[in-house]
Each structure stands twice: as C-alpha cells, then as structure tokens.
Amino acid sequence: MTKTKIAVFASGTGSNFESIANEIKAGTMDCEISMLVCDNPEAKVIAKATTFEIPTFVFNPKGYTNKELYETEIVEVLEQAEVEWIVLAGYMRLIGPTLLTEYNGRILNIHPSLLPAFPGKDAIGQALDAGVKVSGVTIHYVDEGMDTGEIIAQESLVLEDGEDRESLQERIQQMEHRLYPIVLQEVVQSFVNKEGKDIQ
Ligand code: GRF
16 A cells, blocks of 8 residues: 655654654554655754654755745655645744645644644743643644644643643643644545545
8 A cells, every 4th residue: 555645844853753753664654754844954853854764855944035935945845755745743934825725735733732722832831821720732734824724633631730841841742742643644544535545
C-alpha cells in the first residue's frame, strides 16, 4: 500500500515532529514524512530531521520581500516531493493564501489549549494567567485565521492545585505527542478511503 506523503512544518524544538517520525518508523502510520519545512535556520528540529534522514527545506523569511514569494517556493518544493498533506507542528507563522489554495482542506495544526480559548502565542501562559482549572490540546484544520479552523479533536486535562508552567507544559506536550500521530493517521486514512489516492 502506498504511503501518504506529508510535510511537517516546524520552527523550533520539534518534539512533535519527532513523535510523528518515531510512530512512522514503528510502522503504526500509513504516512511518510517527505519533507521538513523550517523557517528558522537555527531550529533544533533540523538536526532531528537529519537523524531520521528526512529531507529539509529551510528558509529565512527575512530573505524574501513578502510571504507570497517564500510560500510559492515552498509549494514548488512540496509539489516536487509529491507532498499531499501539510502538518503544522510548532510552525510560528500564519499560512497565507498561496499555500492555503494549493493545500485546501489538507493542512492540520496542533495547539496547546482548548480552542477557541487562548489562540496565538503562549497559549499555556495565557491559560495559567486566566486561572483556568481545565486546559488541553486541540488539533484542527488550518484556515486563514490564527488557530480558527475547524476543530478535529480535543483532549482535556485538569490542572493540579498550584500547577506551574513547567509541569503544565510537560503534561500538555506528552498529550500532544500521543494524540497528534493518532489523529493524523485517522484523518489521512479517512480521506484516502473517501477520495481515493488520486488527488494531485
Ligand atoms: C507545541 O506545543 C504545539 O502545540 C505548538 O507549538 C509547540 C511546538 O513544540 N503549536 P515542538 O517544537 O513540537 O516541541
């Protein structure tokens, strides 16, 4: 059976990238990561991709006059690699019309809060500042907004009394690492069953 080709987009540590790559290596998913796209030449995720022998496209947005220019280049690279799905995992940029048009309905993101609460940067800090008793993780489709696309899956956790940032972050990340590969597999598989593979 042919594997669905995905590209993971990340800007930083890449622990979610790693968890997906590990699941794929373990044979639990019908996907392969054909490309890591990274907008930060200093990001730790790049070395992780090299370890897994996954090709990378690393760019510096400051080298382009606008988003359309670098997204056009990304689309070219992804099409060359026959990428079908885009999986955002800590990619710190809004996706623009160029990528959204090309990958309409086939872009996922993971966010460390129960959306629509606490979209955008530092969701964990926002939740702690608000004094919530429950938080969690959301996986959603990506649209032009900031963490506003249709929700696919959520998992919640109850905060412990006086829980600090380090502990909450750790628990949320563990949840992300377990949940993202499972949901990604389900979404891609149901798409393949519904549409067939011939989508390019
Ligand atoms: C994750 O918490 C994810 O929810 C958010 O960015 C973080 C990325 O972490 N969008 P990592 O780079 O995967 O370790």
